[in-house]
Amino acid sequence: MFLSDTRNKNVSIYSNDLTVKNFKPKSLLKTDNITYIVGMVFDPISRTLFWTDAKVQTIMKMHIPLNGDLGEPEKLHDLKYSIPGGIALDICNRFLYWTNSNRTNPTIERSLVDGSNRTVVISRNLYEPMDIAVDHETGKLYWADDVEGISFHIERSNSDGTERELLVNNRHQRPTYLTVDHDRIYWSDTVSRTIWMIKKDKKSVETFEKFKSYESRVDADPAGIITRDNIDQINCQAISALQKNTARKITQETVARSYNNLTTSTEEMDSTTERSEGSCLNNSTYNPLSRSCICKSGFNGSLCETSVCYNYCLHGTLCTINKLGVAQCECGSSYSGSRCEKDLCDGYCLNDGVCTIENGAPSCKCKNTRGPRCENTNDFYEICTLFCKSNPPALKNYDTSLCNCTRSNQTDTIISQEYKMERNLLLPILGTLIGVLIILVITLSIYVNKLRRRPRIKKRFVVSKTGVTPLTSRPQMASDQCEITIENCCNMNICETPCFEPKLRSAPTKSVNTKKEEKNSLLDSMEGDSC
Template sequence: MCSMQILLVISLVVQLTYSWDIAVSVGDRIDFHNADGTKTDTVYFESQNITALVYDEVHNMLLYVDKQSDRDNICGYNMTSVEYKCYLDRSGGNVRSLAFDPVSEKLFFTDTKERSINWFSFKPGFKNNDYGNLFIKFKGAIPTDIAVDSCRGYIYWINTNLTRSTIERARFRGSEREIVVTSTYQLDLHSLAIDQKSQKLFFFMPLSNSLVTFYSADLNGRNLKSLHTFTYQGETLLFNHPNTIAVSKNAVISMVAWCLPCLPRYVWTLSPSTTIPFTINTQKVVGIATNYKMSDQVQGISDCSHVTRNYNIDESLKVAKEYESSFCVHGIKVRGQSLCECYTGYTGVRCEESFCNNYCLEGACSFTEEGLPVCRCGVGFTGYRCEVNVCYDYCLNNGSCSLNEEDEPSCECLEGYEGGRCEETINKAGALTYN
């Protein structure tokens, strides 16, 4: 298991100023934009699939999901120290959504494969579990999108895999669980954001397979209001369901949708004064985060004044020593460098790629002393990669092949043929001919 892990990255930006309002993940990079859509910076990663994003203002860090073929890593890019580090290795998991609470310095996240909500503390000296700390484990429901209300101490999430999809909330300690919104249709709610200032929830509710409505509601689920309905036809662009939203400083809701006929995804914004979205990015966007400081969200709200007093900005991110190991999945860190020395049979920047990955098609893979992959084939298969079925083309003249008790191919011949491979033809006179 990994704790804090250091990534090797490539940045095409020499001097990063980070004057930004919106950050979006686009495959192997994160783009930074102003509210008007102007791109201000770009940072490239070795990862090819950055998904969910959330901004941690306490440490001036973008937290993100680095999705690999067999694991999801939860990582962070510190914009002050320009460091890239990973904190959790969710092997076999599927991390869907992130939410950060600056007061407790906790990152909450959902894992749809594990059907759980989990958390990770960034407080120095706190001993997290290697896989993250469990908040709630679900039996039937699957939690997807997640958001936090730091002012009032609630965590909100969307439940799917139910007859009616719901939005549920609970206190940070797991108490006072209650459903605040229930879908009126047998389609899953999706995407969730909270604005502390307006004290509103924002989410999408599909009305049919071709309609989806953008809603707001009070934090207790009351005063449900439709803000805009998107259709697959009739808009300037045809697009599928938006898949993530975030609230920005000027109360503009940013979301991601994708164009059906042209494939690229788009970032749109909806302001209180208009219900017409406009694009600010035409790349293949997956995740989105906004630079919306907690102090701006709670300004002028008397019952939230305690929030800004209970946390301090710490851009150094001084994490306990137990999290200072390198991010080498199958290897060890080279002393004094952000590089990995891989164990036999592994490669990649973080030793995350096994030479055995997809090598043996029908068998078990192991390594030779030289670190090369070698296969031990399963019953009925042969070849260097166990790619050959022993029955393939074994029985001639349309005979049927199966494995005998010794796991060797055996033929059942059609009428008029016999022989170990049905290679002998029986003529009417009883004489044999050979193919």
């Protein structure tokens, strides 16, 4: 398996030997700052590796022998004013296909593997073709086109660009890489970080489903995708015979529909479908009596062209055939089941935990949770509150990337500490003030109570008939005097002791003689009533 790494500072292309369990990557091409490898394909016949370089706008090739030194990288095509993307190889017909993603002039082109006979296969109704794949079994081309806006297309055609078909027309995806197998199409989507698949049957259009999702993994982005045959290399003779047989059947069906009123047409067709000794594949035996192929153990089909291991083991696991001709799968450490259909990590980790295989068993890396399966949840708000403090504690095994610490949150601890200090200072001060006020109130209450107990002084006016009233001493009570207590005055109302009208209430227009006459009349009335 050959891989490219655009972020590696030392190696751009390296290989892994999948037949070895503990393999080590083998460096094939050192990193060059002017290199950006987009797609790769390997030709097992000439043992040549081809790749597209989007930065220098070329298609390069390099010979990789089984033993010995590697060949030097060579330029196959100079794609100036183009943006080379996906690349695919038709092994049987020796054609190399690639996409040009330049939106001003998008194309799908091909040439022979030696660089000759370069032609444009498709140039109309394209926007940004991302990747291309060759289906050797049907002789079809499949490609993904990132259409303008939010839409995308999955299309196919014959190897020469004829009989073009639209298989998928949908939205909200960016299919970056694409591949096919016996009955399905697979593509990687960089928007949803998911591997999608759909059947190649035209009747199942738009019914695609998820093959593998990386939405819950922050450290994963699906990119290149390939399928492989677990048993043998591509058998071009068998594929050619199968294609001819399929084409013959289509022709016969067309003839039968055109001449369905003629009984001789079906007899002629039956004679053309007879098997011959050279048409049986995979070392099978031709039976002249039944005019059919007798398949060896592990193969089936009318021409013995299909292995029982074909697409039997899932997830790229190794398939072997036992003595009884039954397919068996070697699942490895990540999958289980008779066909390796069960992912050990599927549904194992809870609460968005990331599952990995360690020592043949699933293990979880938890985010904001605890437990072997991340089953013990924690309060995310409490975790972010601790994280946003000015002096946060060590929060191991917690994902704090989603915590949004504002300025107020970061100073919350300092503010609370300052508030505690102010509260500790204010409480004694307020207590002291309250105590002083209580003492002051008690003192004032005692003082007012003492003032109430003092004797009250009553002011009295002593009126004499003679008109002379001592000013410095209180005269002795005599029969010709009348004492008036001011407090008992009824303010000129009817009472036991009449009152004098104050001077302020006297009319200003009255003369002094008038006032004297009023006083005399008042004294005269007092002699008879009060005194």
